[in-house]
Amino acid sequence: MRQMSKFWKNKYCRAGISILVLFILLAVCVPLVSSFSPTEQNVALQNLGSSPAHPFGTDKFGRDIFVRVWYGAGISLLVGVLGAVICALIGVCYGGISGYAGKKTDLILMRIVDIIDAVPSLLYVILIMLVLGASVGSVILGICISGWTKMARVVRGEVKRLEQMDFALAARLTGAGGGHILWKHLLPCVQGTILVNLTFLVPEAIFTEAFLSFLGVGIAAPAASLGTLIREAKNQMRIYPGQMLWPMLVLCMLILAFYLIAAGMEQEIGKIQEG
């Protein structure tokens, strides 16, 4: 945790966190404060351009795009962060156990991971979305089906490396049990790596959700996920490009913010390890 303050010094982290904080504020406040509802249709206001009342314009149903975009950003954030955190939890537990366990257990556990990874998970996820119907819960489930494997591999690698070190042997000599050694001695050393990977997981989850919504199997209209907005707007993009570009911009900036933070953290952790 003392490393947190070091991250702020990194310029990429600063940039990313600033954008992120701004977006979170907008995502929370705009739907509450705005006089327009994200779902109410008003034919009279169709396809307007940008104006002070409608900073992003309106869509073909007369809905205010500004409100819809920030409502959608909120959904993306919720799905992204929740999905990433769940994936990380599964991954850390799975990887920790596999890394510390004996050869046979490790082999079986890793084979399972290999098999899961062998198939493009999005294929499964799309099918699952069709079966379960689209909702925030099912999207998160879809993300978690195989999103945890990378974290599991990374944690397993680290734990395997650490369990051979003398301090791990010394802990065994004090009579501590395996779970205790993993939790108190080994995983604390992997904290930094886990945090960085978690921060990389969030934009991947956001991407997955947007992708699914764009394809039409994710969060469906009239709810406003960023992917859905882009999907609705793309058919009119030649005439009203703004309707598509605004949600795209917000989506890209959101993902970018997380990548900046993650890349910055990676840099800082690399420096700590070198020096």
Next chain:
Amino acid sequence: MALLQVENLSVTYKNQSAGHEVVKRVSFHAEAGKITGIVGESGCGKTTLMRALMGLLPANAEVECDRILLGEKDIYGSQMEQVRGSQISMIFQEPSVYLDDALTIGRQIADTVRAHNKCTVREARRRAEELLDLVGFSPAGDFMKKYSFELSGGMCQRAAIAMALACQPKLLIADEPTTALDALVQGQILGLLRRIVKETGTAILLVSHDLGVIASVCSRVLVMQQGEIVEEGQVEDVFYLPEHSYTKELISLSVRKRHARFEREDGEWKNILELNHVTKTFGVQEAVKEVSLSIHEGEIFGLAGESGCGKTTLAKMVTGLIKPDAGQILYDGNEVEVIGKWKKRRGQAGIQMVFQSPASALNPALTVRGMLEDALLASKEARKDEVDGQVCRVLEQVGLKGEDADKYPHEFSGGQKQRLVLARALILRPRLLICDEPVSALDISIQEQILDLLTEVQNQTKIAGLLISHDLDVIKYRSNRVGIMYQGHLVESGPTEEVCRLPWHPYTKVLLESVLTPDPFRARKRKPVSRIQSKLEGGQNQCPFAPYCGYVRECCKRLRPQMYRFGEREVACFLYSQEQGKLRSSGYIMGSQI
């Protein structure tokens, strides 16, 4: 006649703050056909100086110099790429990491040849084979296709030397070439360097912090301290009649002082540790083969041998971290329980261990207090309210302060870290302390401090100890009895003073002699270099030391010797067997046969 002449070389590192001058206006010369040594403690700038000569320093190092004369030419400032490898070449400290493990050594040597000479691939390969033969590989052809991870440290260094000699350089710089190698192998490599100078006329600049190494092969020596040369001259003059105070200090530090050993009171001491025919095999590799020994309460037993001889494996079996394949290990009369990875385990906290590398022995994520408290609570040795007191007590016992408890390991120096490792072992009040190379990673002056601490603790607590080291000097004055291991076998054991004064096993003698002292006349007695065979004959049924033994006979190649016991001493060598001693009368008191 000076081959290399350096005038006023300075190296400054550009940092955020003011520049840090690491080498200060150094001038020296090296003679053709001779080995010139450069000696100094780590950090004095000798490696930086060598890399500056080769142009291998990183971008933030600023090099200034008046002249670097090689032969007649001034090479300073010129294209170092042409000079490197062809006129001056270099070998480094840890040969296995300095070789690329994805290419065969034959290929790497051939590449070096082709980098400086226009020749075909076949010609380069032929030259590579010649070079491998020169450095002692036989048959050379077999080793052309080997990768560095298939070779031992000594073999890697020979390959590196072959690469360095590929283009017949005038000067070879050897930067700590034997520091990472065992005593036996060190002797071989140093002998090889001497032979090369004689056969090819190449001059060598040998850098080392070890005065014994310098004394054994160099004719001239330069002493460096903090970036400056403080003394230079012929090796005999400098080592026997040092003039500069720093040189005198270095020499005195490198000879270990004699100590009064902890003598146990006579009486019946029972065995706290017993090993009976303990064996462990990893795949096809026999790590420990039928080792039997015992340690009495309150006694320090030293275990000596080179790296790879099985000492660490043995230590891990004693503590229960590894399960022996055969044999029995008894602690206080009970069999040692193997510590599984997952189960909690009580009651065996009486055996604790001090590890070699302080870097990996302390968890960087825990504070000192965290680590010590965890040890106490996990082993249920103390209640929660007693914990604080115990932590302070043990910190003071190892010479640190109570306030240090809240710091992280990286805030301590190497020697202090080792004290922390000791504290962690002692906090559980063990009765048997296993020290696996406790000081090998430290500077010599700190080594003495830590060893003194260990002796003091033992005096206070009367615990038994197993002191493991590849350096017999460490064990000589700090143990009651000693055992010598070679390739998994225990080849000799007995009271330390007797064994070290009058060794019985040929390998023990080699080990004792391999400790190089800064005494040029003594250090120069050297055995001829052995050639490395690609396939060693014999295998299972021969004495493991037979290929290198100076006293080898026919029986040694056909049978494995047993342990022959004479009073308090044991030795596994046919020289002491009944058959060999047929002519001895009964009542003959056994003495050294070598």
Next chain:
Amino acid sequence: MGKYIVKRILTGIISMFILITVTFFLTRSMPGSPFQTGNVSADIQAAMEEEYGLNQPLLRQYGTYLGNLMKGDLGISFKKQGVRVTEVIGRAWPVTAALGFLAVLTAAVVGTLLGIWMAQTKSRLIKGGLFLGNVLGSAVPNFAAALLLLLIFGVKLGWFPVSGIFTPVHYVLPVISLAVYPTAVVARIMSQRFREEAGKEYVIMAKARGLKWRKIVWTHVMRHAYLPVLNYLGPAAAFLMTGSFVVETIYTIPGLGREFVEAISNRDYTMIMGLTIFMGTVVILVNLTVDLLCGLMNPRIRKSYEEA
């Protein structure tokens, strides 16, 4: 040598089996029936279901499907009258394969060069610029990139065609859209690994031997640094396969991706299953090949097999 290959192939076969089974049961769990659209009365619906075998117990259907699969028969599309699934795949596969191959090639080559440049450049400006470009490339989703490129270079500037896949020029925008993210990943991996390897001791030794920097890079450094990139090609193939769904839809390209998206909207069971199984199998095979290649390239693994 044999053991490793056999083990890897076994994993591949198990993956395929799981793929087929999971796909089958998932598709069958989808709500609704393929014949429910429009004004189809309940009787006709029941009759059609019987004809297509949909009223049999699930396990029996599964068995039948597996049997047919062994014979290479993926069934008939429910929506497109009388069209065999294998026909559709045969038609659409080459297009997607071409796109995917070109995208991988672009990512591997351009990504590697960018990564090396990023690692070696001394100019802070270029380094920062490349880094930002890299982060941007990672951040823009493939469908967003595709739409943007289409809008700017296709519609507004008119430099490239916006639909179909007839001439080489038609490939440019779709391939770029697909390749953006993998290129960024490859560049990042390459840059990191290059910097790591270039600081290693064998590089210092190579310099001490007098080898030229270019030779050191290509003979020594790249040999070590390239392995993780090669490893990434497996997951990259998966990513490109799913990327083709959106890119082909946006650019109206008649490839597997577009067929899949259509099949989903139409609830065309057999198409969905057939396409999923086919695409999944291709990715499994690519992963297998890459794994074997990586294993063989590493001399440590190779040596241990030659001795065994």
